[in-house]
Amino acid sequence: MSFKKKWNQYGIPLMFLSPFLILFTIFVIIPVIYSVVLSFTFYNIIQRPKFCGIENYRVLFTDDDVFLIALKNTLIFAFITGPIGYFASFFVAWIIDQLKMRNFFALAFYAPSITSGIAMSVVWLYFFSSDRYGFINNLLLRIGIISEPILWNTDPKTILPVIIIVSVWMSMGTGFLVFLAGLQNIPKELYDAGAVDGIKNRFQELIYITLPSMKPQLLFGAINSIVNSFGVFDIAVSIAGMPSPNYAGHTIVAHLYDYAFIRFDMGYASAIAVILFLMTYSLGQIFMKILSSKDEV
């Protein structure tokens, strides 16, 4: 093979790919490996990293009560907002697909998920404000359900529920566009064939035709909502503050931020990052198995 031919075959595409590949290697691949390595060390940025085995992980799970609170909060949060956001956005996409004024409904439903978490926390705090100026306190006081304003964002009992409500509101739109587009892409012939095969109503259609044809979109949406719901941080911080009362709004990412960028204990913070990575990655793999469609057309 001449040089020119080789260049055409490998050189040109590599030239196209290299800007992405170089940046991706420096800022994604190396960091992931580096995180894993650092997680087995003591490292405070000033001195060289010192190997310490699994000490960081041992401390995390046996001595660091705040981490266990953060883990618990994140899991509660993820297992509520993830599924609610996911199913709500699929269900709404399924309905909107059958409606007139589709673009209007799509915009109304999608808009919250493209707003800034910080900005919307400000807005939601008007609703959940802890004094009688807050809309919800005001409403409850007027109806007479409560006699004193509820301290929504300072009482440890209500902090997590408020964060969950705001996040559900913001996350419903995440998978929504993918689902809506996927629904529009299902060939009409499939439904006609289904009718011939004896499918009677819309729910049978949904289960036997719509869902199986949408596996790739369902998978994409699932991975998105896993990553988003485990990465909760900015909403929690702006609603409950950091540290929040009794750590009621403390999450894994908040803990990571605390150790990495306030205490500069990079080894320990890396161990937190690795745990976060293992959780989202293994959940992602499970969904890859469930929603795989490689064997199909």
Added chain:
Amino acid sequence: MKTGKHQVKFSFNWLVVYLLMGGLVLFTSLPLIYMISTAFKPYDELFLYPPRFFVRKPTLRNFYELLTALDSSTIPFTRYIFNSLLTTCVTVALTVIVSSMGAFALAKYKIPFGNTIFNIIIAALMFSPHVTQIPNYIIVSKLGLLNTYWALIIPKIAVAYNIFLMKQFIEQIPDTYLDAARIDGASDFKIFWKIIMPMAKSAWSTLIVFSFVSNWNDYFSPLIFINKQALKTLPLILQSLAGGPGQIARSGAVAAATFLVTMPTIIVFLIMQSRVMKTMAYSGIKG
């Protein structure tokens, strides 16, 4: 678009569905409507008891106060708007070009380890960006980029999600176009620029929307990379303006700032909506 494929004639049941959807739209849009309405409230309406939802006498005073009277700090609010706009737009432009070129190579050429690279990209979709922030911080600081605009741009150009989206779309473009152009003697670069990019217009429009939204709203990167007040971006400033929970001082300025932070992403989406819908159909993962 196969419009109307599934629409049914209007009946009582559908009236119920429309009403339910109307209720849901109310839930999703109420906070946004309140946010818009509050930004234009005069001072006395902001502190009204009982609180009122809609504005009675709209005024631009809050914006005026935000943009001019915020002189307790020496840096004008317009500087933060500029910071956000600059870093967001540069990041979006670079990521669109870099991801499109990479996606073109992965989709239309046989590259050694091409499949492996793509599988790594899919795996990278599965972890939150926070995982890589600690090494990124170390790398960015070793490169001497802390407290520069570059710290907010360079690490966010090569994003797995972006190249994935472009690759799925470019793959659908038939090879015959490329072959025909090659016979006419077009170079690979020309094929990319004159055939692939125009045909993938709706894909990169979508990428512009997503990338704009995520960079404009990004809170974590500026939080760790930027200490210099003059280089901070809007989400950081909004948060310090709002001053954490329970703060009521500066209410007018905060309402105006919230409005200014929120509207650009919604406007960008509105402009691109129809193209976005076209692209998203190709975004599934055949895991």
